[in-house]
Amino acid sequence: MAEPILKVSNIETYYGPIMAIRGVSFDVPQGGIVTILGANGAGKTTVLKTICGVMDPQKGSVAFEGREIQRTDPDKVMRLGISHVPEGREVFPFLTVRENLRMGAYTRRDPDGVAQDMSTVFGYFPVLKERADQRAGSLSGGEQQMLAISRALMARPKVMLLDEPSLGLSPKLVLEIFDIVTRINRERGVTILLVEQNANMALKVADYGYVLEVGRIVMADTCARLMEKDDIKEFYLGIKDQGARGQRRWKKRKTWR
Amino acid sequence: MTLNGLAVGCIYGLVALGFVLIYKATELVNFAQGDLLMLGAFVAYMAVVWWGLDYWVGFAIAVVVIAVFGALLDATVLRRVIGQPQFAVVMLTIGLGAMFRTFASVTWGSEIYTLPTPFSGVWTVGGVTLSHQYLSIVAGTLVLCGALYGFFTHTRIGVAMQATSQNQLAAYYMGIPVKLIFSLIWAISAGVATVAGILLAPVTLIDINMGLAVALKAFAAAVLGGFGSIPGALVGGIIIGLIELYAGATLPEGFKDTAPYIVLLLMLAVRPQGLFGTLGRKKV
Numbered sequence: 001m002a003e004p005i006l007k008v009s010n011i012e013t014y015y016g017p018i019m020a021i022r023g024v025s026f027d028v029p030q031g032g033i034v035t036i037l038g039a040n041g042a043g044k045t046t047v048l049k050t051i052c053g054v055m056d057p058q059k060g061s062v063a064f065e066g067r068e069i070q071r072t073d074p075d076k077v078m079r080l081g082i083s084h085v086p087e088g089r090e091v092f093p094f095l096t097v098r099e100n101l102r103m104g105a106y107t108r109r110d111p112d113g114v115a116q117d118m119s120t121v122f123g124y125f126p127v128l129k130e131r132a133d134q135r136a137g138s139l140s141g142g143e144q145q146m147l148a149i150s151r152a153l154m155a156r157p158k159v160m161l162l163d164e165p166s167l168g169l170s171p172k173l174v175l176e177i178f179d180i181v182t183r184i185n186r187e188r189g190v191t192i193l194l195v196e197q198n199a200n201m202a203l204k205v206a207d208y209g210y211v212l213e214v215g216r217i218v219m220a221d222t223c224a225r226l227m228e229k230d231d232i233k234e235f236y237l238g239i240k241d242q243g244a245r246g247q248r249r250w251k252k253r254k255t256w257r
Numbered sequence: 258m259t260l261n262g263l264a265v266g267c268i269y270g271l272v273a274l275g276f277v278l279i280y281k282a283t284e285l286v287n288f289a290q291g292d293l294l295m296l297g298a299f300v301a302y303m304a305v306v307w308w309g310l311d312y313w314v315g316f317a318i319a320v321v322v323i324a325v326f327g328a329l330l331d332a333t334v335l336r337r338v339i340g341q342p343q344f345a346v347v348m349l350t351i352g353l354g355a356m357f358r359t360f361a362s363v364t365w366g367s368e369i370y371t372l373p374t375p376f377s378g379v380w381t382v383g384g385v386t387l388s389h390q391y392l393s394i395v396a397g398t399l400v401l402c403g404a405l406y407g408f409f410t411h412t413r414i415g416v417a418m419q420a421t422s423q424n425q426l427a428a429y430y431m432g433i434p435v436k437l438i439f440s441l442i443w444a445i446s447a448g449v450a451t452v453a454g455i456l457l458a459p460v461t462l463i464d465i466n467m468g469l470a471v472a473l474k475a476f477a478a479a480v481l482g483g484f485g486s487i488p489g490a491l492v493g494g495i496i497i498g499l500i501e502l503y504a505g506a507t508l509p510e511g512f513k514d515t516a517p518y519i520v521l522l523l524m525l526a527v528r529p530q531g532l533f534g535t536l537g538r539k540k541v
Contacts, residue, residue: 054429078432090427092420103420106413107432155432 005030005191006051006082006159011060011070013043013050020046022215023060028159028193033185035194035202035223037236038212044195045087047212048161051193052084053077064159079107083157087164089148093137097128100136100147104154114154121150124180142173149177153184159191160184166198174198178205199236203227211236259499264391265460266498267398271453272475273482273490274405275446281485282422282442283331283339285346289354290450291472296357297323297451298463299365302372312375320451327447328440335443336436354468361465372458394456401452402491405445418442474501477521483531492532496520 004027013021020043028034038044049055051062053074062070069077078084083104092100101121105114122129125146131139136147145165152160162181166174178201184190196202203209203223211219211232219226226232275290297319304315334353338346376389409415421428421438428435454468461467478497482489497517504516524531 052430054426073436074429075432075434078430084430086427086430090424090430092423092427094423095416095420099416099420102413103417103428103431103433106417151431 003030004028005065006193007063008047008051009061009063011047011050011057011062013046013055013057015046020215021050021057024212024215024217025060026210026217026220028191029208031185031189031191032208033182033192033194033206035196035206035209036212037196037199037202037209039197041214042212043215044212045163046215048084048163048193048195051077052082052161078155081156081158082161083152083155083159084161085148085152085163085165087167089141089144091136091139091144091147091151094135096133097136097139097147098132100151101128101154104151107155113156117154117156121153124183125150142169142177145169145173145177146180149180149184153188153190157190159193162192162194164196164198165194166196166201174201181205199232203232203237259502260387260391260395262499262502263495264394264498265501266478266495267394267491268453268457268471268494269475269478269497270491270494271398271401271449271456272471273479273494274402274487275450275453276476276479277482277485277487277490278442278446278449280479281487282418283335283439285335285339286343286350287335287446288347288350288472288476289357290446290475291468291470292354292357293323293327293447293450293468294454294457294471295361295463295465295468296326296454297447298372298454298458298467299361299370301451301455301458302370302463303365305372306370312373316452316455319455320448323451324444324448328444330447331440331443332436336439354472358465358468365465367465370463372455372463374459376459390459394460397452397456398491401449405449414438414441474517477517481521481524481531483533486531486533489531489533 006028009025010023011021012019012023024043024047026034026036036044036047046055050057050070053069053072053076056071060070061068064080064082069080092103095103101118102114105117108114127143128146128150131143136144139147149162149165165177165181169177181192181194182205185192194202194206203226206223209221209223209226210217211226219229219231221229227237272290272294275293276287279285279287300322301315301319304310304318305312310318330353334349338349374390374393376393378389380387380389409419417428417433418438418441420431421433421435425435428438457467457471474497475494478493479490480493481496482491482493500516500520501513505513508516
């Protein structure tokens with residue numbers, strides 16, 4: 001594995017007195033796609049928020065390109081090259097699609113490059129071009145997700161943090177979005193950290209996966225191997241094991257507890 | 258006559274605009290807005306009368322000084338109360354307002370001053386007398402609003418301000434320096450209040466309490482227009498100004514000051530979101 005561009009070591013993050021992340025460590029290699037799987041409330045979003053600086057860890061460190069960035073303001077983290085596509089899209093509802101994209105390039109000073117990237121993202125998502133002068137709030141959920149991804153891309157990030165891009169989208173749209181995510185990774189060399197509940201899609205797209213449960217990493221392996229594991233199949237992919245008598249074992253336990 | 262109401266309404270509108278800008282961006286209600294207006298008028302007075310500077314130079318100095326002051330106020334005091342209960346913010350800004358008035362009375366005394374202006378003549382158009390003072394207020398408001406509109410829609414930082422007020426977290430993710438933007442919005446808001454104060458100075462004269470009544474009516478204007486709507490603030494201000502004037506002219510003594518609030522109460526009963534209400538629009 002290449003030298004990690006992003007290295008998270010033993011972070012602990014609290015919501016007030018509640019410990020949401022209980023010592024999580026993982027690496028994201030340069031140019032790779034890494035996924036973090038987990039159920040509701042496992043702490044996936046909190047991990048991303050800790051990386052991008054919206055939340056501060058009490059302990060542990062986040063290193064980006066060898067430099068510690070925990071407890072930095074989010075706008076400064078972003079300037080280093082980490083773009084965040086937040087859960088629930090969070091577009092600017094009263095700005096047009098084009099203005100939203102320009103905001104994505106807020107930190108850049110090269111108008112030519114920005115114009116070029118604008119046409120690239122319109123190439124990825126032609127529907128955004130059609131709606132370029134519409135207010136972002138009037139787009140459908142899927143279009144808003146496309147806009148959120150494009151907006152993050154406009155900053156020419158080195159790393160993109162994607163928080164549940166499949167949330168609330170139709171299966172067809174999910175395929176489309178993941179297809180683009182793969183292309184972004186291949187064509188532009190953007191390293192991707194993907195947080196997902198849709199384990200099936202995430203494991204297909206990513207190279208390496210971590211499983212997060214109640215604030216802890218309980219499993220880490222390449223995605224190909226993760227897909228073969230019984231626990232992943234049972235609890236994340238929903239593939240049901242048929243027992244010898246043609247019945248499902250009703251007391252199946254996760255092996256990592 | 259209508260012009261007078263319009264002019265006073267413009268002043269209310271400008272102060273209301275200050276309320277709305279700050280509220281939209283930071284969700285704080287700044288009750289010291291009227292006192293910023295008063296401070297602005299005093300600084301202009303000091304520059305023009307004490308130092309003998311040109312009116313326009315004094316104007317510019319006052320706007321810049323108060324704008325910088327507004328930004329510093331945000332950076333040092335108000336940023337700490339973001340996210341605290343609204344009540345704390347209300348108390349804090351009312352307290353700041355009282356401090357400004359005390360400061361003004363210590364520095365400039367409690368006399369009433371007149372700011373000399375270049376607008377003293379009158380035009381008579383078709384038998385109607387138009388005083389330059391009032392015309393200057395309306396014209397000043399129009400120019401300022403045009404400039405602000407251009408700024409917010411056509412400059413990078415202006416659009417970033419809109420973005421920040423729509424979704425603060427997402428603005429952070431875009432690398433927009435949200436804290437700096439907040440300070441800039443305070444600066445603009447304080448600058449607008451100063452312009453209002455200087456334009457108003459020849460009409461009401463300058464004294465330490467000039468901001469109080471204006472701010473209260475401007476607050477009513479902002480609510481009338483639908484708190485959080487910029488055109489609403491201006492239209493609300495003009496409506497309040499006109500109501501006040503006509504009530505003063507046609508209704509018995511005392512209605513001049515109460516009529517705007519009666520209208521406000523009726524408005525809240527009939528259409529609580531205000532004229533240009535945005536209730537429920539800002540959901541993401």
